[in-house]
Amino acid sequence: MEHLKKYWKRNLLYLFVLLLIWFSISFGCGILFVNELNAIKLGGFKLGFWFAQQGAIYGFIVIIFIYTFLMNRLDKKFDLDEK
Amino acid sequence: MSVQIWTYIIVGITFALYIGIAIWSRAGSTGEFYVAGGGVHPIANGMATAADWMSAASFISMAGIISFAGYDGSVYLLGWTGGYVLLALLLAPYLRKFGKFTVPDFVGDRYYSQTARTVAVFCALFVSFTYVAGQMRGVGVVFSRFLEVPVNYGVVIGMFIVFFYAVMGGMKGITYTQVAQYCILIFAFMVPAIFISILLTDHAIPQLGFGARLADGTYLLDKLDGLHEELGFARYTEGARGMWDMFCITGALMAGTAGLPHVIVRFFTVPRVRDARLSAGYALIFIAILYTTAPAIAVFARTNLIETVSETPYSKLPAWFGKWEKTGLIIFEDKNGDGKVQYVANKDLNELTIDHDIIVLANPEIAKLPIG
Numbered sequence: 122m123e124h125l126k127k128y129w130k131r132n133l134l135y136l137f138v139l140l141l142i143w144f145s146i147s148f149g150c151g152i153l154f155v156n157e158l159n160a161i162k163l164g165g166f167k168l169g170f171w172f173a174q175q176g177a178i179y180g181f182i183v184i185i186f187i188y189t190f191l192m193n194r195l196d197k198k199f200d201l202d203e204k
Numbered sequence: 205m206s207v208q209i210w211t212y213i214i215v216g217i218t219f220a221l222y223i224g225i226a227i228w229s230r231a232g233s234t235g236e237f238y239v240a241g242g243g244v245h246p247i248a249n250g251m252a253t254a255a256d257w258m259s260a261a262s263f264i265s266m267a268g269i270i271s272f273a274g275y276d277g278s279v280y281l282l283g284w285t286g287g288y289v290l291l292a293l294l295l296a297p298y299l300r301k302f303g304k305f306t307v308p309d310f311v312g313d314r315y316y317s318q319t320a321r322t323v324a325v326f327c328a329l330f331v332s333f334t335y336v337a338g339q340m341r342g343v344g345v346v347f348s349r350f351l352e353v354p355v356n357y358g359v360v361i362g363m364f365i366v367f368f369y370a371v372m373g374g375m376k377g378i379t380y381t382q383v384a385q386y387c388i389l390i391f392a393f394m395v396p397a398i399f400i401s402i403l404l405t406d407h408a409i410p411q412l413g414f415g416a417r418l419a420d421g422t423y424l425l426d427k428l429d430g431l432h433e434e435l436g437f438a439r440y441t442e443g444a445r446g447m448w449d450m451f452c453i454t455g456a457l458m459a460g461t462a463g464l465p466h467v468i469v470r471f472f473t474v475p476r477v478r479d480a481r482l483s484a485g486y487a488l489i490f491i492a493i494l495y496t497t498a499p500a501i502a503v504f505a506r507t508n509l510i511e512t513v514s515e516t517p518y519s520k521l522p523a524w525f526g527k528w529e530k531t532g533l534i535i536f537e538d539k540n541g542d543g544k545v546q547y548v549a550n551k552d553l554n555e556l557t558i559d560h561d562i563i564v565l566a567n568p569e570i571a572k573l574p575i576g
Contacts, residue, residue: 136293147286151278152450159442165415165423170441173278174270174499175411178492181289185488188293189481202478 128199135191139184146172146180221384226377244379244473250486252382253470257284257491258389259339262498268563271502271509274432275443278499279450283457285488285495290462292484296471300480307468328465335466379473390493396568397497400504403571410500428503431510436549440506505567512570513545513556521545524569533559 150158155169163171196202244252262284270277304310308328312321340359343366348358394410401413405424418424429439438444470487471480512522518538528534535557536545547556 139293143286143289147282148451148454151282152447152454155275155447163415164412165417165425167425167441170275170278170425171415173275174281175496177282178285178496181285182485182488182492184289185292185481185485189478189485192297192481193478196478 124199128195128201131195132192135188135195139188143181143184147177151177218388222381225380225384228380246474246479246483247486248379248383249470249474249479249483250488251386251490252379252473253467253483253487254490254494255382255386255389256466256470257487258386258494259342262494263389263393264342264564265561266495267498267501267505267567268560270499271506271563272558272560273443274438274440274502274506276445276450277502278443279445279453279457281495281499283454284461285491286454287458287461288467288484288488288491290458291464291467292481292488295462295468296480296484297477299468300471300474300477307465331463331465335464386490390490393494393564394497396571396573397501397504399573400508400567400571401500403573404504404507410504411496414500414503424503424507428507428510431507431514435510435514435547438549440503501564501567505563505570508567508570509558509563510547514547515544517544519543522569522572524566528562528566531562533562 150169151173155173158169158172159167161168166175193202266277266280269280299307299310302310302314304313306328308321308324311324312318340363341355343362344355344359347353347362348355351358351361353361397410398408401407401410405413405416405418407413407416414424416424418427425441429441432438432440471484474480474483513525518536525534525536529536537555538544539553539555540546545556546553548554
């Protein structure tokens with residue numbers, strides 16, 4: 122039981138950190154701080170606009186792959202992976 | 205050969221392909237029927253999920269909406285892809301682990317309650333009917349245009365074909381046709397985008413092209429902002445919607461996306477939980493190809509549209525304008541009688557009304573690509 126509790130705790134930690142990143146690149150950079158970021162330019166893009174229409178989506182992909190990697194490693198470590 | 209005959213041949217071939225796949229992959233057991241025997245490769249499943257996503261709404265309407273709304277249109281981009289992250293992190297792996305085919309099954313077993321299961325069934329039916337109503341209309345429009353019959357017949361014919369298909373092949377047939385469909389759709393979406401991007405900014409990648417300089421050295425987005433200001437619209441990159449409005453709409457779209465039943469069931473078609481996670485990642489890559497190109501198409505189309513029509517004499521407008529006018533999806537009324545098109549934000553002076561849904565379809569012509 123102790124074993125599984127530890128697994129679940131680590132699982133929640135991963136989720137919390139990843140969802141924090143998820144929130145900050147979409148709602149944060151794309152909406153809440155868009156005006157501040159728009160003062161910075163990335164080529165022809167205003168940075169806030171870029172996050173809202175491009176950057177956040179690239180970030181989402183990275184988040185899912187990091188999650189996949191972390192969870193697969195965790196499953197193995199706790200010997201919970203399906204063979 | 206005329207364009208009409210080519211259309212029949214190409215549509216005929218794609219249909220033969222789809223039906224061929226359905227026969228080849230027909231279901232032999234319950235497991236195969238519902239979840240394709242749980243033996244679909246993660247990449248194939250990713251493509252199928254992405255094809256599910258690219259319903260008529262994403263494929264035809266989204267770039268058009270963004271084209272008219274500018275930054276405000278970001279709610280759809282953020283909402284639909286961001287919701288997918290919630291689905292992949294919080295729902296899909298757990299449902300997969302639980303080993304039930306449907307969400308109502310999961311709810312019923314997890315909460316030990318037949319009532320909860322019934323409520324979940326009704327929710328699923330309600331969601332599915334609402335969703336299918338929109339999609340069937342799209343199917344109907346396509347069939348009515350293709351077979352030249354009224355749209356109601358188009359819906360019925362489309363329904364029979366889909367029914368035949370789903371009953372025979374089940375999830376397995378649908379999964380593999382979705383893979384084929386994804387390839388066809390993304391090809392049709394990307395080719396014009398790439399060529400217009402090269403034409404305007406010399407970049408072959410539209411995602412970079414819409415942030416690049418035009419031939420005269422100004423940035424495309426700066427130019428579009430300038431055009432918008434001239435005509436009285438809100439600046440394209442800033443939009444008109446309030447911050448909390450944006451925040452709440454995005455949140456609502458994310459929650460809705462995370463709950464789409466036809467996408468959730470996709471995660472049951474792969475062999476293991478590990479594959480479910482991986483296939484979620486692949487699916488998002490395939491979805492992102494469309495979703496990051498759409499805003500580029502929106503900018504190209506918007507700039508070309510304004511430059512083509514604004515202050516142009518009605519008699520000198522290109523041929524596509526007249527063609528779409530006939531469908532009633534573009535309406536021009538010369539309010540001040542000067543014979544030119546005034547396309548401005550002020551409703552009393554504006555003379556041009558354009559349906560958002562035609563942007564993706566008309567985009568190649570607006571950009572003067574040599575098509576049709």
